[in-house]
Amino acid sequence: MSHSSNPRQIKLGAFLMTDGHHIAAWRHPQANPYAHVSFEHFKELAQKAEAAKFDTIFFADSAAAWVDGEGVFAHTSRGAHFEPLTLLSALATVTTHIGLIATQTTTYNEPYHLARKFASLDQISGGRAGWNLVTSANGREAFNFNRDAHVVFEERYDRAHEFAEVVTGLWDSWEDDAFIRDKESGLFSDPEKSHVLSHVGKHFKVRGPLNVARSPQGRPVIVQAGSSEEGKELAAATAEVVFTAQQTLQDAQHFYNDLKGRLAKYGRSEDDLKIMPGVLPYVGRTQQEARDKFDLIQSLVLPKVGLSQLSNLLGADLSGYDIDGPVPDLPLTNNNRSRQALLVEQARREGLTIRDLYLSVTGGRGHWQLIGTPEQIADELEERFLNRGADGFNVMGPVLPAGLDDFIELVIPELRRRGMFRHEYEGRTLRENLGLKRPENSFKVKARQLREAELVR
């Protein structure tokens, strides 16, 4: 395929959240309330996304129950679901091209375990693994890992930087051509091409080598999903895809330019990092049909569930306030800062009550919602894509599979008519499809630099 026939196109992720991203999705007439224990459900979603040529499927995660609070837990379907690394490993065998991205926290994990599992997933899938590197936003995880309180924000980011360094170092334990496999001589691997990391840092001491071969992509793709100052800096240093929540074109452009502008100081170019904000589409053949879909699902939100979800997002208990009164002034908490600021700002700007605000986030947890016809939605996506607001989008079906079906059947054909989305995968690995470079082995690079320095001397 010539380059001219293939200009810059929109990248698409299918962010899969069991029965849908909307908190009331499971109550929807089209929802399968057994989705949270149905592998078939996820197999169908992944295969549909692949048939439509999505770049990737994407899973959130938390090492604790997502929803908490008296009397709320029982009213959502978020309490029990598949663990994403086991699920993606299984989905790898029923798909062939689509990327497989799972969130795993750096706060309550060990880098050796994580490096192994993603490298193994990359082997199993033939080069389609991605790791969404996050610091834990769900403070309740602490209670499942021997702690009485959540690790504080600054410490989480400090640990995340070092965690990423260890994991990428471990992924380079074996050079691509380390395995000789010479039966005659009995030499299986070249000792010059296997490397012991011997990392000693503030948070971790990890010797290595990793006991998984270097993966088909060199390294699995690193994704990130933080929009705070610390999150952006971590992303600029290490991420290749960024997932973010941006409501307006202006905010999206600001975020895009800010983050891309940070890359140069790490010796990276703009193409090395793809920015893919979340989008929650309500698609109808007419505007009225789209609005009806939105109104139906919103009508299914129980007030106590909406209030609890908003309280969680804000990191503050709102149960003492008038639900139809204004959003009160809240102290900035340690937890999930950037999201909190965005929401309070939105409430002020639009004069929202607490009820209005919870209804505005129950669907997409602060993500961009689009309600309209395929043309209207394609217009909005195109505008952001063409004006440095996004390199692509992580599509969050409000109800699944219905919301993904709508996007595939109605929006993708429209994007294709405009030449904005692929008809066929460009390659077999996630890196090839996202247009990301295959990283060189860092031990090999260091050895070359050393040789060159010696030659100069």
Added chain:
Amino acid sequence: MSHSSNPRQIKLGAFLMTDGHHIAAWRHPQANPYAHVSFEHFKELAQKAEAAKFDTIFFADSAAAWVDGEGVFAHTSRGAHFEPLTLLSALATVTTHIGLIATQTTTYNEPYHLARKFASLDQISGGRAGWNLVTSANGREAFNFNRDAHVVFEERYDRAHEFAEVVTGLWDSWEDDAFIRDKESGLFSDPEKSHVLSHVGKHFKVRGPLNVARSPQGRPVIVQAGSSEEGKELAAATAEVVFTAQQTLQDAQHFYNDLKGRLAKYGRSEDDLKIMPGVLPYVGRTQQEARDKFDLIQSLVLPKVGLSQLSNLLGADLSGYDIDGPVPDLPLTNNNRSRQALLVEQARREGLTIRDLYLSVTGGRGHWQLIGTPEQIADELEERFLNRGADGFNVMGPVLPAGLDDFIELVIPELRRRGMFRHEYEGRTLRENLGLKRPENSFKVKARQLREAELVR
């Protein structure tokens, strides 16, 4: 199927070790030296084992490279391989009945992560997951987890007991009928049937609930593989399958009766725990053919590899001793005690040199080797099975897939002729096929006991 047509039969596991259990397997003419990065290789093995009606496939694991030591690493294929939980999740989708057992250490893991992954694998596979609960035998794991030295033996077992308690407690977070899924009322789960563990112990503080539904088997099957005094006690308290290395009928019987005898004090019956020693079969249509297979693979062992493997098993460096001299007196180390004692005892009994001893373990790492015709091998297995030496066997193909093929094509038909092995799976879950009870939910049991106590009062 009536009970009379189905007397007690041999249980069979296929213990899969990349290219084979023999340390020189990768050099064998029939071996695929790319097996360590080939999902297709494992898919073929798993599907063959399932077609032959094996109860389970079984994977060892280590959170550090298995083989170490100057100049040895490069001569084995053990340095880089798949991570077993990701691999089994993928294999779950290409099989339908066979059990899926992976080893995961309690020494360098967190129970919440482990409980999630095995529960998720049990959901994905429709009730076929098993966890081989071990304490780390590979002391080098410590260096990958922020430590300068391995956790000591007693502490590892103490931690393992508590680890098992936390994991089984987490698996019971949701009762089997906890999910109501009533779209009309908006009640997804019954708050009376979801449970917070709130474990506080010496090693762990874990709140819960687990964010995975109770699994199809109630709980994944717990397997263990320790033969020390501490290992047997841990197994009696918690295991449902035990993997062990026993060389002689007498040793096997002693182990069997010892372990089964410990069950009563935990309120368990003999049927609640299946003992499945490892067996390394070299099968030939004639005795000579079997012996030739054995001699061929033994001839491929490089002396430095054999010596290093023996040193690892004994926890002592033997490189200073005459390779053709006797096995020296060795201090008992902290690491892997029971295996060490068994080997030294064997060397004394059989008058082996260091070379003899390493050649005796390179294939099976101290496991029982059988070299013979299908009839001879079936005789041996039957003898142990009928005389309280074993409930089944974990079959360790010296070279894979060839060694598994031989067992399936030659030995299994002979076992079937004798009525000793199934023609069809009895059920769909691993528990059903192994004849293990589905455990009741411990929270439910406690609540019932409380109610009964109140009625009495």
